[in-house]
Amino acid sequence: MKWDEFFVTGDPLIYGADVSIGLTVIGILFYLTYFKKWQWLWREWLTTVDHKKLGIMYIASAVLMLFRGGVDALLMRVQLATPDSKFLDAQHYNEIFTTHGTIMIIFMAMPFLIGLINVVIPLQIGARDVAFPYLNAVSFWTFFIGAMLFNISFVIGGSPSAGWTSYMPLAGNELSPGPGQNYYLLGLQIAGIGTLLTGINFLVTILKMRAPGMTLFKMPMFTWSALITMIIIVFAFPILTVALALMTFDRLFGAHFFTLQGAGMDMLWANLFWLWGHPEVYIVVLPAFGMFSEIISTFSRKVLFGYKAMVWAMVIIAGYSFLVWVHHFFTMGQGELVNSVFSITTMIIGIPTGIKIFNWLFTMYKGKISFTTPMLWSLGFIVNFVIGGVTGVMLAMAAADYQYHNTYFLVAHFHYVLIAGTVFSCFAGLIFWYPKMFGYKLNEAIGKWVFWVFNIGFNVCFIPQFILGLDGMPRRVYTYSAASGWGGLNMLSTVGGFLMGIAFLILAYNFYYSFRYSERENTGDSWGLGRTLEWATTSAVPPHYNFAVTPTVTAMDPLIQMKRDKQDVKPKIEDIKKIHMPDNSGVPFFMASFFFVAGFGLVFEWYWMGIVGLIGVFITLIIRSFDKNEGYYVSEEEIKETERLTV
Amino acid sequence: MAHAEVHDHNTPLEYQSETGRLNILGFWVFLGAEIALFSTLFATYLVLMYRTADGPTPHELFELKGVLIETFLLLTSSFTCGIAIHEMRRRNRKGLFIWMIITLALGAGFLGYEIYEFVTYVHEGAALGTSAFWSGFFVIVGTHGLHVTMGIAWITLILIQVARRGLTPQTSAKVFISSLYWHFLDVVWIFIFTAVYLTGMVLHNG
Numbered sequence: 141m142k143w144d145e146f147f148v149t150g151d152p153l154i155y156g157a158d159v160s161i162g163l164t165v166i167g168i169l170f171y172l173t174y175f176k177k178w179q180w181l182w183r184e185w186l187t188t189v190d191h192k193k194l195g196i197m198y199i200a201s202a203v204l205m206l207f208r209g210g211v212d213a214l215l216m217r218v219q220l221a222t223p224d225s226k227f228l229d230a231q232h233y234n235e236i237f238t239t240h241g242t243i244m245i246i247f248m249a250m251p252f253l254i255g256l257i258n259v260v261i262p263l264q265i266g267a268r269d270v271a272f273p274y275l276n277a278v279s280f281w282t283f284f285i286g287a288m289l290f291n292i293s294f295v296i297g298g299s300p301s302a303g304w305t306s307y308m309p310l311a312g313n314e315l316s317p318g319p320g321q322n323y324y325l326l327g328l329q330i331a332g333i334g335t336l337l338t339g340i341n342f343l344v345t346i347l348k349m350r351a352p353g354m355t356l357f358k359m360p361m362f363t364w365s366a367l368i369t370m371i372i373i374v375f376a377f378p379i380l381t382v383a384l385a386l387m388t389f390d391r392l393f394g395a396h397f398f399t400l401q402g403a404g405m406d407m408l409w410a411n412l413f414w415l416w417g418h419p420e421v422y423i424v425v426l427p428a429f430g431m432f433s434e435i436i437s438t439f440s441r442k443v444l445f446g447y448k449a450m451v452w453a454m455v456i457i458a459g460y461s462f463l464v465w466v467h468h469f470f471t472m473g474q475g476e477l478v479n480s481v482f483s484i485t486t487m488i489i490g491i492p493t494g495i496k497i498f499n500w501l502f503t504m505y506k507g508k509i510s511f512t513t514p515m516l517w518s519l520g521f522i523v524n525f526v527i528g529g530v531t532g533v534m535l536a537m538a539a540a541d542y543q544y545h546n547t548y549f550l551v552a553h554f555h556y557v558l559i560a561g562t563v564f565s566c567f568a569g570l571i572f573w574y575p576k577m578f579g580y581k582l583n584e585a586i587g588k589w590v591f592w593v594f595n596i597g598f599n600v601c602f603i604p605q606f607i608l609g610l611d612g613m614p615r616r617v618y619t620y621s622a623a624s625g626w627g628g629l630n631m632l633s634t635v636g637g638f639l640m641g642i643a644f645l646i647l648a649y650n651f652y653y654s655f656r657y658s659e660r661e662n663t664g665d666s667w668g669l670g671r672t673l674e675w676a677t678t679s680a681v682p683p684h685y686n687f688a689v690t691p692t693v694t695a696m697d698p699l700i701q702m703k704r705d706k707q708d709v710k711p712k713i714e715d716i717k718k719i720h721m722p723d724n725s726g727v728p729f730f731m732a733s734f735f736f737v738a739g740f741g742l743v744f745e746w747y748w749m750g751i752v753g754l755i756g757v758f759i760t761l762i763i764r765s766f767d768k769n770e771g772y773y774v775s776e777e778e779i780k781e782t783e784r785l786t787v
Numbered sequence: 788m789a790h791a792e793v794h795d796h797n798t799p800l801e802y803q804s805e806t807g808r809l810n811i812l813g814f815w816v817f818l819g820a821e822i823a824l825f826s827t828l829f830a831t832y833l834v835l836m837y838r839t840a841d842g843p844t845p846h847e848l849f850e851l852k853g854v855l856i857e858t859f860l861l862l863t864s865s866f867t868c869g870i871a872i873h874e875m876r877r878r879n880r881k882g883l884f885i886w887m888i889i890t891l892a893l894g895a896g897f898l899g900y901e902i903y904e905f906v907t908y909v910h911e912g913a914a915l916g917t918s919a920f921w922s923g924f925f926v927i928v929g930t931h932g933l934h935v936t937m938g939i940a941w942i943t944l945i946l947i948q949v950a951r952r953g954l955t956p957q958t959s960a961k962v963f964i965s966s967l968y969w970h971f972l973d974v975v976w977i978f979i980f981t982a983v984y985l986t987g988m989v990l991h992n993g
């Protein structure tokens with residue numbers, strides 16, 4: 141392989157990216173060296189097993205990926221703004237829409253939510269950390285390395301271009317030669333390991349580590365949503381693991397699972413992909429529902445309406461999420477009986493979702509509502525998500541779907557579900573729990589600007605796409621003719637896209653502005669309206685052991701109960717005992733790095749490198765197994781000092 | 788997060804530490820994920836069952852004798868593994884070692900026969916790339932075989948730890964978890980024996 145096949149060449153956009161990547165890396169290296177931050181970085185972040193820090197790293201990575209996926213989106217919108225545009229060629233456009241979809245789902249939405257779950261859930265259930273803190277670090281680093289492996293594809297070797305669904309035979313060796321599709325397979329495979337481990341970790345954490353008195357039906361709704369999400373992850377992600385492995389065998393070792401030769405079956409891929417892919421939709425939307433439940437209840441100053449109905453609705457959704465996958469390809473030849481069955485299951489799954497919408501509305505009914513930014517995002521969610529849901533029921537009718545499928549109507553529908561559901565919840569949750577992570581709020585005035593610009597931009601971007609879709613504009617095309625008459629609405633849609641981009645920049649500015657100027661919080665209950673245990677810590681940012689004394693729960697919304705009882709959250713000095721905590725470890729970082737070596741080797745079919753990487757992974761596993769990892773104790777004196785308790 | 792806790796002496800050693808209990812539950816959840824993984828492989832195999840293209844059919848190549856020996860070895864190893872855990876609960880380290888080493892030897896015998904079987908098939912013209920059917924066959928049986936290989940390596944490492952550190956709540960939880968894994972592989976093999984070998988010989992007949 142020559143160097144010009146190794147590096148992507150010939151496109152000024154790519155050269156620009158090369159330069160900016162190089163400058164960023166040099167900038168970071170310079171900063172770390174000049175300000176002597178290497179040791180700090182290693183000790184505080186790269187080796188940490190603290191759920192709060194891992195959560196922050198998840199969220200930071202997700203925001204970076206939101207930027208990357210957003211730039212992809214804007215490039216597509218520029219290309220589509222005018223008919224017969226020459227801005228991108230067909231191959232480049234295909235690569236960008238593939239990476240946009242994959243990054244937004246796998247490397248933005250999931251890590252953002254998992255990050256918030258990481259920060260909040262152990263606090264919300266009154267635990268010291270997760271059940272397996274070391275495994276949590278492995279989860280983060282395999283996700284991060286998987287994301288990096290996928291992301292370097294656009295400058296080294298070329299990006300995948302078969303769509304985020306990677307249908308066969310398009311994604312096979314004949315139609316997608318070169319390393320691009322391998323990046324997709326290996327990047328997702330490595331990140332998928334991390335997600336599965338997160339699923340196991342939080343399932344056990346929520347089942348076993350709740351504070352005394354917190355029975356299942358006293359759990360906060362976000363914890364419930366996380367629990368159910370983790371169950372879906374545990375049963376859905378192995379399907380993706382297998383599907384990716386089989387396609388890897390097809391591409392690298394000449395197997396015939398999904399190929400046209402050797403009696404392979406291309407539709408088998410579509411089925412396996414969506415057998416994971418549809419539960420995945422609920423993996424990214426159930427935690428969103430959980431967060432909106434918390435926020436709406438908090439800022440309406442009311443207990444959540446229909447708590448049990450909410451829980452059962454999620455349980456039903458989780459079950460049905462595995463029974464609707466065929467609706468993603470009604471038009472791909474199953475026959476009317478199969479289509480009818482999946483049409484009905486799809487409509488049924490809309491019912492529990494509808495129940496939840498009413499529960500949120502009734503929670504607000506007669507509530508004393510504070511229109512803070514997290515609440516604004518929640519209200520925006522309800523309105524926009526209903527548009528996504530109603531159009532979803534339209535698409536669920538198999539016969540009608542023949543008209544809508546593969547048009548921009550479908551594109552607009554799932555953006556209304558995923559942006560209004562997942563992205564809004566990520567913003568809402570980030571703003572809501574921001575003081576828990578950093579000890580100060582994001583500026584509310586700037587936050588409102590972000591909300592309105594983003595919301596208007598979002599609707600200006602996607603409402604025209606509904607109309608374009610009904611007018612027959614197909615998706616996945618890189619250009620269209622002027623005679624089609626689609627130019628005007630596409631331009632409008634592009635304007636909306638850029639408004640969302642501007643909102644993102646204002647948000648980025650808000651991170652900076654609030655870091656500099658926001659008032660520092662001095663209580664754990666930053667909004668003053670907290671209902672659940674994460675707000676019952678003594679300081680805004682909880683110490684690494686979370687609670688000096690494990691709280692006892694007597695009612696749902698335990699902090700509200702404590703406030704009613706005039707009970708102080710400050711622990712009594714005689715209750716302080718030494719606390720056992722897990723040791724930091726650099727092993728997860730190295731394990732993930734070896735995964736990167738192995739993945740990169742397999743992408744280019746350099747098998748020696750793949751084997752070296754895998755041997756490295758096994759060595760790190762053995763090192764961990766032989767490590768006694770006994771942890772350490774936080775002394776009573778240290779706790780008293782941290783909590784500012786004096787005799 | 789191990790706490791010094793008081794237990795009545797009926798609590799098995801592996802359940803005595805908080806870490807041990809959490810790890811065992813976590814591993815059960817992991818086995819749930821493994822069931823999803825193998826279910827997907829079984830579904831794939833069954834979908835591709837008649838798709839032999841120009842390659843040989845399983846009926847032409849499968850031989851019951853080797854498969855029966857493999858089955859016998861692996862099922863027996865599950866039994867000896869159970870005895871090993873029984874010995875561990877009696878705090879009999881020597882018994883644990885003897886029965887675990889027998890278990891691993893049986894597992895290695897199983898693997899030997901499987902590798903021999905694979906080599907034979909390849910010589911007779913059925914490899915991973917021969918047809919969709921053989922892709923499915925080699926991947927499902929191979930995935931199980933890879934699990935057995937990992938199991939042997941993993942249990943060996945754990946036995947070294949028991950030899951060095953003795954039977955503690957930590958090491959015994961590891962032994963117990965690895966035994967769950969070993970029994971699970973046995974269960975999967977029963978399904979492979981049925982869905983792959985028996986159906987392959989019966990349904991492809993004619």
